[in-house]
Amino acid sequence: MGSKIVTFVLGGREVEVMVKPMTTLQAVLRYQLGYTAVKEGCRQGGCGSCTVLVEGEPVLACLLPAEDVAGQQVTTLESITPVDGLDPLQQAFLDASGFQCGYCTPGMIMVSKALLEHNPRPTREEILDALAGNICRCTGYEPIVAAVEGAAQAGAAPGAQRR
Amino acid sequence: MSPAMNVVGRSVPRSDGIGHVTGRTQFTTDRSFPGLLHLKIVRSPLHHARILGVDLSEAERVPGFVRALTHADVPHNVYTILGLIGVEPEEEFVLAEDRVRYKGEPIVAIVAESEDAALEAVARVKLDLEELPAVFEVEEALRPGAPIVTHWGNNTFMYEGHPCRRVRFGDVEAAFARADHIVEGVYNTKPIEQAPTETTACIAVPEANGRYTVYTNTQAVYFSLDNTAIILQVPGNKLHFVGGTVGGGFGGKVDVIVEPLATLAAMKTSRPVRYAFSRSEEMQVSSTRSAWRIYMKDGVMADGRIIARKVTSYADSGAYSRQTPYALTKHAANAAGPYAIPNVSIDAYCVYTNRQPSSAMRGFGITMASFAIEVQMDKIAEVVGLDPWSIHFINAYRDGDMKPHRKLVEDATLIETMQAAAGLVGHELPARFRAMTSARRPEGGV
Amino acid sequence: MTVGEYLVPRSLPEAIDLLERHGPELLVMAGGTLTMPLINEGIAMPDRVMSLRHAGLGGIERRGDVLGIGATTTLTQLLAEEGVPLLREAARNMASWPIRNMATVGGNLFTPSPGGDVAVALLALDAQVRLAGPRGTRVVPLADFHTGFMTNALAADELLVEISVPTTVRQTAFIKFGRKHANTPAVVTVAVALERRDGQISAARIALGAAGPHPIRVAGAEAAIVGSALEAGVIEQAAAAAVRECRPLTDALATEWYRRRMVGVFVRRALELIVEQHRARVAESA
Structure with missing residues (x-):
């Protein structure tokens, strides 16, 4: 049925997957590679819970055919979690209780990760703008914004650490 | 002297916090099983209709189609969630029989090797429906001559013989x-709509000991287990429900909707079966x-x-x-x-x-x-x-x-x-x- | 749902060739933000889909006083382009960061109302669209591109390849009014571009989104302000004309009744914004 082999770099590691035409990056990551931190809230681009980074930029894995990322760098929450302990941004979410049910959390952290890479000291307005596509139904967002602010203050982004 | 307070007045780390911030928390559809089948539903496109016929012949020819379930396959097809606490009568159809009463009511369940195949087979089921007058407004529903929705009485639930x-x-x-x-x-x-970020879902898995393990994101695990046992007419000890991890509920996941059909499909196919709502189903069909x-x-x-x-x-x-x-x-x-x-x-x-x-x-x-x-x-x-x-x-x-x-x-x-x-x-x-x-x-x- | 073939051409000629070969049944996709939800839900079940993501149609090019915007330029790229403030404003108000990284300027012209805010801004700027097919390319004013709800002037074997806008229009305003502050389709979108000579408005373009089957201009409202100095009374007349001329739709976000009233409010506010900007500019240069 016209399956193709697609190769891309996932969390620094080259992966090769056989994909059917137009299989989304979300389905490949979740169901072929077991990267289930990539969540599946709507598959319509409406909730942000499947946000991953492609070449460092946040995109929605549910709207992206896996073939389109051939040869590119893909980063998921699994990729940024250290072997021991937590990434400072993850720690900030934990400290601020930037979650309740946890379903939106991977997407929130991935967008925040990209934001802090681009802009290590974002204003509150910039944080709100970056998170605008990520839906949380539990928290009312305040602890999530507080987590990103906390991470920025703690210098969670590599750019900030270099200062 | 009061005993030392370990929790009250202290900030206690959440036991699921690390799982949430690392994405390792396992939600229902994060689980995978070899040979997993996918269940999708043929739903009523009309608000109120008589079902004259259901033609599965084209759906059955879709590559990956495994089987269809109709009301005839459901051992106890008419139930009431609150029957567990004595609420009567049994009124809701797991799969519609001769009539559909709302747009989106399930008529046939399709089980297939992949979600794509299940969706395609669903699209190929032909329904022969005769549209009936429908009522959408509470006071209109109580007027004389209004279309009657229930199969057992008028348009009001009865409280000890009273309509209110x-x-x-x-x-x-x-x-x-x-x-x-x-x-x-x-x-x-x-x-x-409660609109939880994670849609309603379950996976029913046949076990070697003859039981069925049902991984579910229900908010009410024993409600779901007991109603599933009633609908499938099996003793409760044949069912092992694994719940607790819920990606948002807000009351939207207390109804027993996905578990009975997924478990029935697992029984009929001897394979793990996943039944997960799409976002549209969550918005348009769930309570x-x-x-x-x-x-x-x-x-x-x-x-x-x-x-x-x-x-x-x-x-x-x-x-x-x-x-x-x-x-x-x-x-x-x-x-x-x-x-x-x-x-x-x-x-x-x-x-x-x-x-x-x-x-x-x-x-x-x-x-x-x-x-x-x-x-x-x-x-x-x-x-x-x-x-x-x-x-x-x-x-x-x-x-x-x-x-x-x-x-x-x-x-x-x-x-x-x-x-x-x-x-x-x-x-x-x-x-x-x-x-x-x-x-x-x-x-x-x- | 089960797509038979996914075509990813690496150049425009290859894309045109594939379109010619497979005919109008071929579903053409740019950023995927409109198409993928339909495929994921099983609403669209195309046999073949062609992605333009790698066809070399992205990027912005300055040609004198004209900005050439490749059809698959993302909204994030548009947001980074400082040459035309009105387009930046429109991009800034669109969707969310991840969506802006995927959604394209060209795709925005195919977005059914009430979506397509960038298209509203482009219409106010009197953009031209370049269409390419096996017989060559042609340029069409954006004002003539949309022909109805989800219909357009594109021939079955043509692709939209570029949108061009002038960089010289300076008196502009953009307001998107939604039910939420961000990441939402519009209740109504207003884009205004004016030219002023000797203190008077010499040309006016007022474009509305979510106020018709596609982005529309309101000629009566435009006529009301040409020749004026945007006095308060004139602004009221223009807003009233826009209310009469618009053809809003009812959907889950807003009713026709409400949208019509909001057209009046936001046309007025957009024109007031221009008056304010003009005053500030005059004060600055004085």
């Missing part, structure tokens, strides 16, 4: 006659908060005392009652609000229409009553010429007051809460409200 849940306390009509003012209001609310219409009439004295309240409420249950009868009972118990009103009459109707069924959502039954009551309180303040704070303090209930549904008020804190709220917003209360407490009124006092 009733509360009678004192003599409302006599109190209206002597009241200085009559204040009336009509309050309408829309249905609200919502009911739409409500509340008529409220209060008799009020010139000094601000509410001496009588009459409430007639209608909750739109949709095509099946699910948890809504219970919402009306809670509503009837709370429609007088946290106020001492000596004469109260409440009629609360659970009404069937051809809309998607409604069910639980955060404070259901009470949230809408509170909305109506508090708008009504402001109206009363306006009519009597007092500020809203005064109306609330004058009417606030106290310990020892009898509520209209015959529950004695205990541990009341409304007055103290309002005093604290006034402090926080910088509102200066008159001395008599500052001195007020929720303590039991003196004998014979008001």
Whole structure:
């Protein structure tokens, strides 16, 4: 049925997957590679819970055919979690209780990760703008914004650490 | 000496926190099983119709099609979620038989090797439906000649032989006659979808010991297990439900919708079966908060005392009652609000229409009553010429007051809460409200 | 749902060739933000889909006083382009960061109302669209591109390849009014571009989104302000004309009744914004 082999770099590691035409990056990551931190809230681009980074930029894995990322760098929450302990941004979410049910959390952290890479000291307005596509139904967002602010203050982004 | 406090007053790390921030928390559809099958539903495209025929022949030819389930495959096809606590009659069809009562009602379940194949087979099922007149509005549903939604009676749920849940306390009509003012209001609310970020889902897995393990994101794991056992006519010990990790619920995941069919499909195929709602199904088919219409009439004295309240409420249950009868009972118990009103009459109707069924959502039954009551309180303040704070303090209930549904008020804190709220917003209360407490009124006092 | 073939051409000629070969049944996709939800839900079940993501149609090119915007330029790229403030404003108000990284300027012209805010801004700027097919390319004013709800002037064997706008229009305003502050389709979108000579408005373009089957201009409202100095009374007349001329739709976000009223409010506010900006500019240069 016209399956193709697609190769891309996932969390620094080259992966090769056989994909059917137009299989989304979300389905490949979740169901072929077991990267289930990539969540599946709507598959319509409406909730942000499947946000991953492609070449460092946040995109929605549910709207992206896996073939389109051939040869590119893909980063998921699994990729940024250290072997021991937590990434400072993850720690900030934990400290601020930037979650309740946890379903939106991977997407929130991935967008925040990209934001802090681009802009290590974002204003509150910039944080709100970056998170605008990520839906949380539990928290009312305040602890999530507080987590990103906390991470920025703690210098969670590599750019900030270099200062 | 009090024992050391380990939790109260301390910030305790959440046991699931690390899992959430690393994405390692395993939600239902994060689990994978070899040979997993996918279940998708053929749903009614019409609000109300007679089913004349279902043609599966083209669907069966879709590559990856495994089997279809119809009502004939369901051992106990007609059930009621609250049957577990004695609510009658059994009324909801797991899969529709001769009639569909709402747009989106399940008719056939398709089990296939992949989700794509299941969706394609669903699209190829041919339905022969005869459209019937439908009703979408509570008071229209109660008019003579309205289309009847239920298969067992009229368009109201029956409470011990009555078409509504009733509360009678004192003599409302006599109190209206002597009241200085009559204040009336009509309050309408829309249905609200709980919209959890994770959609409703389960995976049923046949085990070597003859049991079925069902991984589910239900909010009510034993409700789901027991209803599944009833629907499938198997002893409860054949079912092992694994729940607890729920990606948002807000009442939207207390209905027993996906587990019975997924488990039945696992029984019929001897393979793990996943049944997960799409976002559209979550929004358009899963239960919502009911739409409500509340008529409220209060008799009020010139000094601000509410001496009588009459409430007639209608909750739109949709095509099946699910948890809504219970919402009306809670509503009837709370429609007088946290106020001492000596004469109260409440009629609360659970009404069937051809809309998607409604069910639980955060404070259901009470949230809408509170909305109506508090708008009504402001109206009363306006009519009597007092500020809203005064109306609330004058009417606030106290310990020892009898509520209209015959529950004695205990541990009341409304007055103290309002005093604290006034402090926080910088509102200066008159001395008599500052001195007020929720303590039991003196004998014979008001 | 089961797509038979996914074509990812690496150049425009290859894309045109594939379109010619497979005919109008071929579903053409740019950023995927409109198409993928339909495929994921099983609403669209195309046999073949062609992605333009790698066809070399992205990027912005300055040609004198004209900005050439490749059809698959993302909204994030548009947001970074400082040459035309009105387009930045439109991009800034669109969707969310991840969506802006995927959604394209060209795709925005195919977005059914009430979506397509960038298209509204482009219409106010009097953009031209370049269409390419096996017989060559042609340029069409954007004003003539949309022909109805989800219909357009594109021939079955043509692709939209570029949108061009002038960089010289300076008196502009953009307001998107939604039910939420961000990441939401519009209740109504207003884009205004004016030219001023000797203190008077010499040319006016007022474009509306969510106020018709596709982005529309309101000629009566435009005529009301040409020749004026945007006095308060004139602004009221223009807003009233826009209310009369618009053809809003009813959907889950807003009713026709409400949208019509909001057209009046936001046309007025957009024109007031221009008056304010003009005053500030005059004060600055004085």
